[in-house]
Each structure stands twice: as C-alpha cells, then as structure tokens.
Amino acid sequence: MTKHTRSRTAPSPPPSFPGSGVVAFDWPYSWNAPKKGINPYTEEAKEKPQLTAAQKRRQRWIExxxxxxxxxxxxxxxxxxxxxxxxxxxxxxxxxxxxxxxxxxxxxxxxxxxxxxxxxxxxxxxxxxxxxxxxxxxxxxxxxxxxxLTFGLKLVARRERLDDLLRLPELDKRAVQLLATFTAAHFESLLDQQCKSQLSCDATQNKILRVYVTLGTEAERFGVIPPSWQSLNPYLRRRGEPPYDKIPGAISRLCCANWWFSKLWSLRCRWREELLRAAGLVRKQDSAYISADALAHFREQRRRTREFLKAFELTNDDGFSIDLEDAFYAGPSNPRHRRIEMMTTVKGMQEIAEMRGDCAVWCTITTPSRFHATKSNGRLNPKWTAQTVRDSNDYLVNRFFASVRKKLNRNDLRWYGIRVAEPHHDGTVHWHMMVFCRPDDRDDIIGIMQTFAIRDDRAELGNDITPRFKTELITAEKGSPISYIATYIGKNLDAEPLRKPNKDTGAPPVDHESGKSMADTVEHALGWASLHRIHQFQFFGIPSRQVYRELRRLATQLDRQGVDARKNQRLTDKAMDDVMSAADAGCIATYIMKQGGVLTPRRDHVVHTAYLQAEKPNDYGEHGIQIFGVWSPVLGEASRICTHPDTWTLKRKRKPASGEAERQGVDLEGEGAAAAPWTRGNNCPAARNPSDILENCTTEEGQEYKSFETMQPRERRQLLRRIRSQLPETGAAIPTPFVDCSTLPKVNPRLMKLLTLEGIEYTAGASILLQGSRLKVGDRTLFLTPSGQLKEQLTQQYCQGEMCCAPLHDADLIFGDVGLCLKCTEKRWGREEIELRQREVQQVTKDVQRKNEEALLGRLKRAVMRKG
Structure with a gap:
C-alpha cells in the first residue's frame, strides 16, 4: 500500500516530457487547448425540435x-x-x-x-x-x-403564612401596617419559644445573647438588618466584649409592630422603585433620578412634615414655648443654612490650602456599567446585572473609598477635602470629589485612586478610562475650588440660587444628566437621597463640624448673658476660648487651625462634643445618648460646658379661638350678649326653676377653679366626663318632629331579614330608610322603594375607549377590560377572547354550584346519620 507523504494530490498527471513517446502539447494541460472551430459549410447544425400547439400550451401552463x-x-x-x-x-x-x-x-x-x-x-x-x-x-x-424574593423570605412567608411578603411592592400603607403587626406577633411567639427552651432561672448573658442571635437570624430572612446586629452578632464582631446592655432594646424592637412597619415600608418603597428602574421608567425621558410614583410619595411626605411642624410647639420647664417650625428652620435642617455652612467650610479649606501651598484636584468617579440600568441615551443597558442603587453606593463607599484610604495610610500619603454623591439620570450613584494634597504627593494619590476606580471590569474601558475616572487640576486661571463645588452643592440641596439666570446665556443653568433646569431637579435629587438613604455630602480630613455648631451656640448664650468677647475672656481655658471665638466669627480656616489643623487625628483636637445619657427612657426602655455640650480632653471632665440647659417637651398647639365665627355660641369669659343660635328651630328644653338645678349641684370644699382656655387636653376630657356624669334630669323631653306614617311603607319580616343580612341595626337603619333617606354602608348606597323592597343605588360608569362613551352594564364589567365596554374590548383582543372569558365564567359558576350542592348533600347525609 502506497502512503502519500505530500501535502496534496494533483488532480491530473503532469504533462509529458521529451523522450517519453507521448505527443507533447503546446499548453500546460490538455484542457487548455482551444476548441475546434465550426465550419458552417461542412458541418450541419443541430435542429431544434418543433413543439405542437398543445405542447406549447402545456409548457406555458407549467410556467x-x-x-x-x-x-x-x-x-x-x-x-x-x-x-x-x-x-x-x-x-x-x-x-x-x-x-x-x-x-x-x-x-x-x-x-x-x-x-x-x-x-x-x-x-x-x-x-x-x-x-x-x-x-x-x-x-x-x-x-x-x-x-x-430570597429563599429565606419565601421560606418564612410559607411557614408563617405571611403571603403579603411576596407581593410587598404592591401593598399600601394600611396593608403594610397589618403585615407589620403579624410579623411582630410572629417574633413574640418565637421569643416565647426561645425563652422556654434556652433560658431558665440561671440564665447567663451568653444565653440571652444566643436568643437574640436566633431572633436576628430570623429577621435577616425578611431582608431587614436587626438592631445592633454588627456589635452583638459574635460572627461579625471583630474584637472586644459584646455590649450586653443593648440586647433588651434590640429584642424589644424586634417585637414591636411600629419598628417593623418602618422597616417593611422602607423595604417596600425601595423594592418598588427598583422594579420601576428595571422597567426603564427611571430615566431622563420619563422621570430623572427617581420615579414619578416615588416623587409623589416624597412630596406627600414633605407636606405632612410641614403640617406636623405647624401643629406642634416646644415647651421648656419654665413654660416658655416656641413653634416647632421656627426651631426646625432655624438650624441645619434649613436647606439654605446647610448650603451656607458647607460653602463656608469649603472656603475655609481653600484658604488653608493656599496657606499651606496645597493643590486642589477635582475628581469624578463612576461605577462600572453593570450598575447602570439604562444608557445615557435612555435605552436599556444589556450589561446591567440587576444591581440596585444601594449596591452602587456600597461599591463606592466600601470598595473604592475604603480601599483608597487604607492604601494612602500605608504609603503615608495624606489628603483632605469633600465628596458629593449625586445620581445619574437612572438613579445610579456617582461621586465628585474635591481633594486637597501636597503637590509632590498629587501624582501618587491620583494614581492610587485611578487604580482602584478602574480595577473592576477593566476590559470594558479599553484605552479610554474617562467614563470611569476623570481628574482635573484646579488652577487660578480655571477658577477656585469653591466655584467648582458651588453648583453641585446647590443642585443637590437648595434650588434658590439656581433660579437666577446665567450671565452669559441669560437662562437658568441646565442639568446635563436630565436635560432640565437644575432648579427643577433639586426636588428629584432630595427624594432620591431620602428614598435610598444616600449620604450626599461628606467632609474628610478636617475637625468636626458638630463642635463648630455647639461652640457657636455657646457663644450666643454668653452674648445674651452680657459677656463681652472684646473685653473679657469668656472661657477659663485660653485654647478653648480661641476655638470658640473663631467659630463665633464664622471663620472656618481659623477654627480648623485652632483645633489643631487639617489632617490631625480627632483625638488630638482641642474641643470635643460632650454627650450625656438621657434621663427618660424611650419606647424600648433605652436611655439614649444626647448632646450635652463641649469639653476638652486635655482638661478632663472639669471642662464640660453645657450648651443645652433646657429640657424641651413636644406638645400640640392649642387652636386659638379668634374671630366671631369661631367663637359663635361660646362665651367662656361671661362677656357679651347671648350667642347666635346654630339652627332656626328652638332646641332648648323646657324651662325649669333655678333652685331645682342648684339642689342637684354639689361643690367640694377647697376645689380649685381653672380657666377653660388654660386647661390641658387631659384636664378638659376629665371635666367633660364629670359634666356628663352629673347632668341633672330634665323634666320634659325634646319634642320629636311630626312624621306622616301614612306615606311610609310597611315593615315586613322580609325587610327585617334583609336589614340583618346587610349588617344594619333595625332600630337605627330602618328608621332612616323609612323616612325616605338613603343609607350608605361602606361603598354601597341603599334605599327603600315604595313597595318595601331594599335596593342598592349603583353609580353609572361609562366606557373610556376612544370615541366611545357607552354606559357600562353588568356584562361589560364582567367580561370587558377595566373601564371598557365589550365592543372596545373586542376591538382590542378579538371575539375569541370574549368567548373565552365567558366560558371561564360559566365554568367557575358551575364549579361553585357543584361545590355548594356537594356541601349541602354532605350536611343532609350527616343529619340522616344522626337521626338514624
């Protein structure tokens, strides 16, 4: 057998060579020879066969x-x-x-x-x-x-029959409250079981902690982080003894329906928002940053907050009261005050950087594409991996910023500045950072930030990393750091300065993310941060701003006492007095330098915030921590200064009775003439002798009389109950109006039965119906016909289809779409769909009738067996 070792086999033998005896060709191969020409004189042409007419017709028909x-x-x-x-x-x-x-x-x-x-x-x-x-x-x-819908959530929903957990985004507030009540009851029963099995007379702290861990593990199945879970869970705590004093309050929260309502409602809102975000309804074409549904809820929440602030006041121990609304907007809760304070802080950092010779770098950090639900043009992002807004924020905080901070500390590189978290048009978080550092350390710091910013999904960037990480050195020609940060503070906090037109264009500034005016998107950004619990602004590398506020409060209190700062030293310690004077003057740069300067550890600051344990426990039996004032660690506890001397109590405002319309019919002070009557008829009882009334009235000795307007609500209710219990008996009753009974229908036993089936009390409901009135029971309106039959008044509904306003009958409501008649429904889905729905209804009716017949037959069999 011949084995070929060549790479290919020739399709034909090679041409002949001289001396082989074969006729040689003038061309490489035989098929390259030209064809022989046709001689019309010597060769006959091939005749084409002629087709008959039938064959032609058949050939044409085939074609x-x-x-x-x-x-x-x-x-x-x-x-x-x-x-x-x-x-x-x-x-x-x-x-x-x-x-x-x-x-x-x-x-x-x-x-x-x-x-x-x-x-x-x-x-x-x-x-x-x-x-x-x-x-x-x-x-x-x-x-x-x-x-x-995790495995744990499905498990607990099926085991405890909490099916509403599986459709939590669809529930309203009332349903969530009911679900929270059932959840709290479940944890109470679980706590009872654990106490019976784990705890006894000699229960130790570790056994109680084990019970809490069991409850916390069950709470994690609901998608909720248990209270104090990071510090009490032995698997998460890194070092030290667990704080056992937090266990009672944590267990009380897990068994509280109000606590569960707040957690489940927050989970419901975020879950609902993420579903809308997955559907592509959170984008600049529809609703930027936040969905329209969540924005409406945020507006309603802010309206209710304003009403709450207007309805309450704060009262101290001396009886002095101030409006809660004035106190709320006088502090950092006021957006204008927060904006001014942050701008002042950035200006102070800028002055310190100029004094130290530091440079300022503006950085923009964006998450990888797997966190973005939609693209910049509004189309759905195919790279999205069902990451939530909270996931993108956790990525920037825990994976990027924490890694950069640790790396800088290991390399002995120091920085300070501010970071601003704001949303893309689809709600994904991205950061803007103003970083101050030494010019020699700038390249190293920027290189470390760039490394950690692009390390995830590096392949999708290619050679261009600007979509993920972008830096810009701030110079005097480009502007100051405060000019860079001013826009981002304004459009995420306060819309007032953004309503002014731009000097160059003459129009208000436009947000490049949403394409709308920045002033109009501030509300969207605030609602986004409130819904997803995003910390929008964070300073790092500078002293605490809470101490700055407390020192300004203390300086104001000393000014009210008449202590002149220009002549006398207001505090005993000179260092503390210098820090307070700098804070009182509003100079952040001086305040930072007097506290020890930037990049100084917090333990080395001159003034710290002093805290105190609250006297009154909260609803869970815990004595919380509240701000007491300021103190200096160098001087010890003797330097503690109180800045909150008063204890304020929240009380509802008393509605003042002002004006003739509001005080009509009431004359508490005994001044003026008789009040105007409320009705045109005389509703007064028969006249009686005043001596008879005085006999029934008793007065206790030493009884103290108070003005009605100065009474507390509790005292008013007690007075009302006492007056009702001591009302003297009247001699004559109020005459009842005349009713012509000849026109009323007769009440038969059937009507009584109908009223009972409708859940109406005969004495009240029947009397109203017999007088010709209509009785509203829930969403239904009932009335009585002249023949004595009980009827229900139905509200006529009409079709909402295009060019159709036909009234909706029973068949339309049963077989048609919501708000459409049968004709419009048939146009949309076809006649087959209507017939399918009718068959389904008939089948369901037959099944119900069959079940009722089987149940009736079963009862009859049991009755016959009992008689037998």
Whole structure:
C-alpha cells in the first residue's frame, strides 16, 4: 500500500516530457487547448425540435403554475411568520398584564402611544416594541424580583403564612401596617419559644445573647438588618466584649409592630422603585433620578412634615414655648443654612490650602456599567446585572473609598477635602470629589485612586478610562475650588440660587444628566437621597463640624448673658476660648487651625462634643445618648460646658379661638350678649326653676377653679366626663318632629331579614330608610322603594375607549377590560377572547354550584346519620 507523504494530490498527471513517446502539447494541460472551430459549410447544425400547439400550451401552463405556486408559498411564509410574531407579541402582553398596576399602566400607555403615533405603521411599530423592549423589560423585572424574593423570605412567608411578603411592592400603607403587626406577633411567639427552651432561672448573658442571635437570624430572612446586629452578632464582631446592655432594646424592637412597619415600608418603597428602574421608567425621558410614583410619595411626605411642624410647639420647664417650625428652620435642617455652612467650610479649606501651598484636584468617579440600568441615551443597558442603587453606593463607599484610604495610610500619603454623591439620570450613584494634597504627593494619590476606580471590569474601558475616572487640576486661571463645588452643592440641596439666570446665556443653568433646569431637579435629587438613604455630602480630613455648631451656640448664650468677647475672656481655658471665638466669627480656616489643623487625628483636637445619657427612657426602655455640650480632653471632665440647659417637651398647639365665627355660641369669659343660635328651630328644653338645678349641684370644699382656655387636653376630657356624669334630669323631653306614617311603607319580616343580612341595626337603619333617606354602608348606597323592597343605588360608569362613551352594564364589567365596554374590548383582543372569558365564567359558576350542592348533600347525609 502506497502512503502519500505530500501535502496534496494533483488532480491530473503532469504533462509529458521529451523522450517519453507521448505527443507533447503546446499548453500546460490538455484542457487548455482551444476548441475546434465550426465550419458552417461542412458541418450541419443541430435542429431544434418543433413543439405542437398543445405542447406549447402545456409548457406555458407549467410556467404559469410554477410562478403561482412560488408566489403562494412566499405569501404563506410571510403570513406564518406574521402569525408567529403576533403569537409572540400576545405572549409578551399576557406576561405584562399579570404585572402590578404601577408597572403595567405606564408600559401599556407607552405601547398605545406608539400604536397611535403613525398612521398605517403603528401596529408594526408597537409589535416590534413589544417583542424587543417589553420582552426585555419583563426579563429584567423577573431578575430583580428574584433578587428580592430570597429563599429565606419565601421560606418564612410559607411557614408563617405571611403571603403579603411576596407581593410587598404592591401593598399600601394600611396593608403594610397589618403585615407589620403579624410579623411582630410572629417574633413574640418565637421569643416565647426561645425563652422556654434556652433560658431558665440561671440564665447567663451568653444565653440571652444566643436568643437574640436566633431572633436576628430570623429577621435577616425578611431582608431587614436587626438592631445592633454588627456589635452583638459574635460572627461579625471583630474584637472586644459584646455590649450586653443593648440586647433588651434590640429584642424589644424586634417585637414591636411600629419598628417593623418602618422597616417593611422602607423595604417596600425601595423594592418598588427598583422594579420601576428595571422597567426603564427611571430615566431622563420619563422621570430623572427617581420615579414619578416615588416623587409623589416624597412630596406627600414633605407636606405632612410641614403640617406636623405647624401643629406642634416646644415647651421648656419654665413654660416658655416656641413653634416647632421656627426651631426646625432655624438650624441645619434649613436647606439654605446647610448650603451656607458647607460653602463656608469649603472656603475655609481653600484658604488653608493656599496657606499651606496645597493643590486642589477635582475628581469624578463612576461605577462600572453593570450598575447602570439604562444608557445615557435612555435605552436599556444589556450589561446591567440587576444591581440596585444601594449596591452602587456600597461599591463606592466600601470598595473604592475604603480601599483608597487604607492604601494612602500605608504609603503615608495624606489628603483632605469633600465628596458629593449625586445620581445619574437612572438613579445610579456617582461621586465628585474635591481633594486637597501636597503637590509632590498629587501624582501618587491620583494614581492610587485611578487604580482602584478602574480595577473592576477593566476590559470594558479599553484605552479610554474617562467614563470611569476623570481628574482635573484646579488652577487660578480655571477658577477656585469653591466655584467648582458651588453648583453641585446647590443642585443637590437648595434650588434658590439656581433660579437666577446665567450671565452669559441669560437662562437658568441646565442639568446635563436630565436635560432640565437644575432648579427643577433639586426636588428629584432630595427624594432620591431620602428614598435610598444616600449620604450626599461628606467632609474628610478636617475637625468636626458638630463642635463648630455647639461652640457657636455657646457663644450666643454668653452674648445674651452680657459677656463681652472684646473685653473679657469668656472661657477659663485660653485654647478653648480661641476655638470658640473663631467659630463665633464664622471663620472656618481659623477654627480648623485652632483645633489643631487639617489632617490631625480627632483625638488630638482641642474641643470635643460632650454627650450625656438621657434621663427618660424611650419606647424600648433605652436611655439614649444626647448632646450635652463641649469639653476638652486635655482638661478632663472639669471642662464640660453645657450648651443645652433646657429640657424641651413636644406638645400640640392649642387652636386659638379668634374671630366671631369661631367663637359663635361660646362665651367662656361671661362677656357679651347671648350667642347666635346654630339652627332656626328652638332646641332648648323646657324651662325649669333655678333652685331645682342648684339642689342637684354639689361643690367640694377647697376645689380649685381653672380657666377653660388654660386647661390641658387631659384636664378638659376629665371635666367633660364629670359634666356628663352629673347632668341633672330634665323634666320634659325634646319634642320629636311630626312624621306622616301614612306615606311610609310597611315593615315586613322580609325587610327585617334583609336589614340583618346587610349588617344594619333595625332600630337605627330602618328608621332612616323609612323616612325616605338613603343609607350608605361602606361603598354601597341603599334605599327603600315604595313597595318595601331594599335596593342598592349603583353609580353609572361609562366606557373610556376612544370615541366611545357607552354606559357600562353588568356584562361589560364582567367580561370587558377595566373601564371598557365589550365592543372596545373586542376591538382590542378579538371575539375569541370574549368567548373565552365567558366560558371561564360559566365554568367557575358551575364549579361553585357543584361545590355548594356537594356541601349541602354532605350536611343532609350527616343529619340522616344522626337521626338514624
């Protein structure tokens, strides 16, 4: 057997060579020879056979039939492809229809807008949108739902029959309150079981801690971090003994319905927001930073906060009262005050940097693309991995900033500045940092920040790292650090300075993330930070600003006492007095230098905040920590100075009775003439002798009389109960109005039975119905016909479809879509869908009737067996 070792085999033998006896060619291969020419004189041409007329007609028919079959097959293929597309679109729509209303409604509105956007092409565009975008949205929503519906949550929901946990984003406040009550009851029963099994008469602290860990592990299944979990859990605590004194308060919180309501409501709001974010409804085209649903809730919450501030006041031990609203807006809670304080702090840092010769660098840090739900153009991001807003914030805090800080400390590199957290248009967190450092250390610090900023998903950046990390050196030609940070502080805190038009363009500044005015997006940014619990502003490397506020408070108190700072030293210690004078003057740069300067450890600062344990326990039996004042660690406890001498109590304001309309019918001070009557009829009882009334009135000796307007609410209620219990008996009753009973229908036993079935008390409900009035029971309105029948008044509803205002009947409400009649529903889904719904209703009715018959038959069998 011959084995070929060559790489290929020639398709034909090689040409002959001289001396082989074979006729040689003038060309490389035989097929390269030219063909022999045709001589028309010597060669006969091939005759083409002639077809008969029948053969021609048959040949033509075959050609036409073949063309028709080809066209028919192509049309059938197109129809089949279209039908398959419609089936897929219907399948996606079915998946959309089972979603909650807060997801389904905006997406359906978007589909209808696309369908009605262009004439003749809307159906195709809407079908493509459903198959491409809505299908992707459903997948993203399912992934986000699976992330929140953990195995532990499903387990506890099935075991404790808390099914509402599985649909928490759909619940309202009332339902969440009920769920919180059931959850607290579950933890109370679990605590009782653990106490019976783990604790006894000789219970130790470790056994009690073991009970708490069991309760905390159960709370983690709900997606809630237990109170004091980081310090009490032995698996998370790094060093030291656990604080056993926190265990009673932590267990009390786990068994409290109010605590569970706050946790479950926060979880519900964030879960709901993440589902809307997965659906692509949080973006600059719809609602930037935060969804419209969460923004409406934030506005309502702020309105209720304003009403609460207006309704309460603060009262100290001396009886002096101030409005809670004035106290709230006088401190750092006022956005204007916070903005001014932060701008002053940045200016102080800038002055210190100029004095030290430090340079300022502006940095922008963005998270990897897996955290972004949508792209910058509003389209869905295919790289998104169901990461939440909290995940992006934790990435920047725990993975980026913590790593950079540790690396700088190991390399003995120091920095100070401020970081600002703000959202992208889809809610993802990104940072802006103003960093001050030595010019010699600038490249090393920026290099370390860049390393940790781009280390995750490095391949997606390529050679351009600016989408993830961008730096800019601030020079005198470009501007000052305060000019860089002013816009970011304003658009995330206070909209007032942003309403002024720009000097160059003449228009208000525009936010590049949302494309809207910065003043209009401030509310969105505040709602975003409140919903996701984002710390927007953080200074680092400078002394505490809380000490700065307490020193300014102390200086104001000393000024009120008449202590002149220009002539006398207000504090005993000169160092503490210098720090207080700098804070009182509002010079942050001097205050920082008097405290020890920037980059000084907090333990070496001259003045610290002094804290005190509260006298009164809270609702969980804990004595919390409150601010007492200031003190100096160098001087010890003797230097403690109180800046909060008063104890304030929160009380509801008394509504002042001012004006004739508000005081009509009330004359507490015995001045003026008789008050005007409230009605035109005389409702007074029969006249009596005053001596008879005085006989029934007794007066205790030594009884102290108080003015009604100065009484507390509790004293007013006690007085009201005492007056009601001591009312003298009246001689004559108030005459009842005349009622013509001849026109009233007769009350028969059937009416009594109907009233009982409706849950109406006969003495009250029947009397109202017999007088011709309508009785409202819940959402229903009942009335009595002249024939004595009880009827329900139904509110007429009308179709909301386009060009249709037909009244909705029972069949429309049962078989039609919500708010649509049967005709509009049939136009949308087809006649087959209506017939399918009718068959389903009939089947359900038959099943219910069959079950009722089986139950009745079972009762009859049991009755016959008892008689037998």
């Amino acid at each position: 036409i039939t073949t063309d028709r079959e080809r066209d028919r097959e192509s049309q059938l293929s197109l129809l089949a492809q279209q039908r398959r597309g419609e089936d897929k679109a219907q399948s996606v729509l079915d998946t959309l229809m089972v979603q909650p209303d807060f997801i389904r409604s905006p997406l359906l509105a978007r589909i209808n807008a696309i369908r009605n956007s262009k004439k003749g092409n809307g159906e195709k565009l809407s079908r493509n949108y459903i198959l491409r975008t809505i299908k992707t949205v459903m997948t993203r929503i399912e992934r986000m739902r699976d992330k929140h």
